[in-house]
Amino acid sequence: MANILGGGISGLSAAYYLSKAVTSPIALFEATDKIGGWIRSSQQQGFIFESGPRTIRPAGVKGRNTLKLIESIGLSDKVNPICASHAAAKNRMIYVNGNLNLLPSATMDIFKKLPPFSKPLVAAVIHDLTAPRNTQQLEDESIHSFVERRFGKEIAEYAIGSMICGICAGDAKKISVKFLMEDLFRNEQKYGGVFKGMILNSLFGSKDKIEQIDGELINRSIRQQWRIYSLEGGLQRLPDSLCSHVQQTRTEVHFNAACTRINFHPDQVVATINGKEFASKAIISSIPSYKLADLVREQHPKLSQLLEDITYVDVATINMQFDKANLLEIPGFGFLVPPCVNRPILGVIFDSVCFDVKDHTLLTVMMGGNWFEEKFGTNPSEQHLLDVAMKEVKTILKISKVPNKTKVNILRNCIPQYHVGHHKRIKDIRTYIKDNRLPLFLCGAAYDGVGVNDVIYSSKMAVKELLKK
Ligand SMILES: Cc1cc2nc3c(=O)[nH]c(=O)nc-3n(C[C@H](O)[C@H](O)[C@H](O)COP(=O)(O)OP(=O)(O)OC[C@H]3O[C@@H](n4cnc5c(N)ncnc54)[C@H](O)[C@@H]3O)c2cc1C
Incomplete structure (x- = not known):
């Protein structure tokens, strides 16, 4: 067939x-x-190292x-969920101005001024409501330029820049707005603003039929407020x-x-x-x-x-295991580094927090992507990548302890770029x-x-x- x-x-x-x-x-x-x-x-003395994906939404x-x-x-009984109240669901950070900054996680946070943003996030809503309508109809544009036009420079640089690094190791200035925000973009093009568009579209727009998928595991994920999950054993x-x-x-x-x-x-x-x-x-x-x-x-x-x-990009992921618990000052999913900060890593995932590993600290450092060649040349050695990763962990997370076990994965052409x-x-x-x-x-x-x-x-x-x- x-x-x-x-x-x-x-x-x-x-x-x-x-x-x-x-x-x-x-x-x-x-x-x-x-x-x-x-x-x-891969299993390394009882620890699971993921070289690629580790969680699913x-x-x-x-x-x-x-x-x-x-x-x-x-496989239902092998699912390891991370629920809404878990630190890995609540605490996501970005590294800007030499600090790890927690991103808003509760609705009320949008009214607070949270660094590195100079205004409460609600200001971005006002920016969208007052920004002029785009005079020419666009077929497509970069997600960075769209977000900067509608919500301001800081949201584009810090929030979107790092999010695109986290999702596809790409440059938000090249990635299409339709990669993540197709509906928002269409609404803006049609109604002249994102929030205006959302309101008018919900009142007058045609409704797409949503495919209904039911099941016991789906019900459990809703009841228990899963945010992400992994599987037992990796x-x-x-x-x-x-x-x-x-x-x-x-x-x-x-x-x-x-x-x-x-x-x-x-x-x-x-x-x-x-x-x-x-x-x-x-x-x-x-x-x-x-x-x-x-x-x-x-x-x-x-x-x-x-x-x-x-086009595709290369990514290096470096798994690290430390023989000591609680080396992280703030437990969470991890942190991302927006490209404007210009450091040699894309971010770090706190695996031991995500997977509730006791007595040890597990991290994965993500590097390269759109900037692989610029930062590391065409053929960097595993040792060089490991040295850079360890230096960044020491500087940003203040962990000077040497990891007990490490694994360097160089993943060539691993993520397509939706330019x-x-x-x-x-x-x-x-x-x-x-x-x-x-x-x-x-x-x-x-x-x-x-x-x-x-x-x-x-x-x-x-x-x-x-x-x-
Ligand atoms: C570092 C990294 C982290 C990620 N993290 C996440 C995450 O946390 N959550 C998430 O949802 N997604 C994540 N992703 C994305 C996710 O891993 C991919 O979307 C997914 O694995 C792609 O699967 P695929 O089957 O489409 O392609 P691939 O995994 O690329 O599989 C294609 C297969 O085709 C085979 N093949 C190639 N050429 C031929 C040929 N000529 N003949 C026969 N076979 C061939 C290859 O050997 C390969 O096995 C991540 C990706 C990477 C690289």
Whole structure:
């Protein structure tokens, strides 16, 4: 029926949704000898080091969709939630002016003047209500420029600059506003202001139908006010369990099976893998867009170019374990460093707080992203990255103790960047596929969102589209 390329969380999810809908066998091809893609947890003397993602949000349609999937593969009792009252849910910080500053977490906080902001956040609302309407209609702009226009420079520099570093290791001055604020942007373009737009749209705008997804785990997450969650034993449990599940439901998973070419014929599509040809009616691609670009270049150079135009960044994550508890002055999720502060790290996650580790302190330092080459050159050594990370931990967190265990992960081309124009590019890619009647269905982080929830949902949509055809 369909061959699936890539054994990351999106390829496995595609196999899951497809196997629920069809009875024919499914083949999934993974280039490496491991399942899970960027989801990689390792056990180090009883401690879990995550080199990629570590937590998932339960909120929204996509969040509920992931919870439903987790429940249906029998992982409900392995979920470790972080509820609203937990320090990791309440305390998120940014490092500005040589200090760690807590971001507002309660509604009343918006009326207080909280450093590094020079005014209470409610001033940003007033700024939006009084800022002039944009005279020309914009198709897209950077999230930094949109937020600066509507809410002021400090919100753009400190809040948005650091948030974009945290989500995609990117530069808010390049990332499209539609990456996170598509609705706000549309409302502003239509009604002349964000808050004005929100009010008028709720009164007169057409309402999108929201997909209803129910389940016991979803109810539990709402009842207990989960903010984020991880899985017992590490996030790797999700792709591992999903892989076992799909293998039991007619999916054949091939390891060390990198696809090197895709050839479209009038009645079938052929994937070349390790010199052998595998024909099917359709292909679901969950591999990074720049890799797919190589596979289709010969027959479809224009499609290849569009796919290649989606750029990716390198990130280094440094896991550290200290043989001492409570080394952190303020417990919390961690802190981010906005690019305007110009330090060599993107932020630090306080893993021991998030995962309630007693007797030890666990941290993960995130580095690089949009600034990888500028800060570290093309090929930095692991030792250099570790030295920089330890120096930053010492300066910012005042931890001078040497970590007992460390792990340096250099993740090349790991996060796609939704630069200004991304949505138009994705539309062009989909139009090309449709106009040329290619039986190619896309999912994964390159297209409709970079988080775990986004890519799982993108697989569900790719399978839905395939079944429709
Ligand atoms: C450092 C970091 C931290 C993150 N933190 C979070 C977080 O806390 N929460 C969150 O929600 N998200 C987070 N993310 C994002 C999340 O990890 C990704 O969205 C998700 O893992 C992407 O999954 P994927 O299956 O789409 O792609 P990938 O994980 O890239 O999987 C693609 C797979 O395809 C395989 N492949 C490549 N080429 C071929 C080929 N030619 N033939 C066959 N197979 C091929 C690869 O080997 C890989 O296994 C983070 C990402 C990174 C890098």
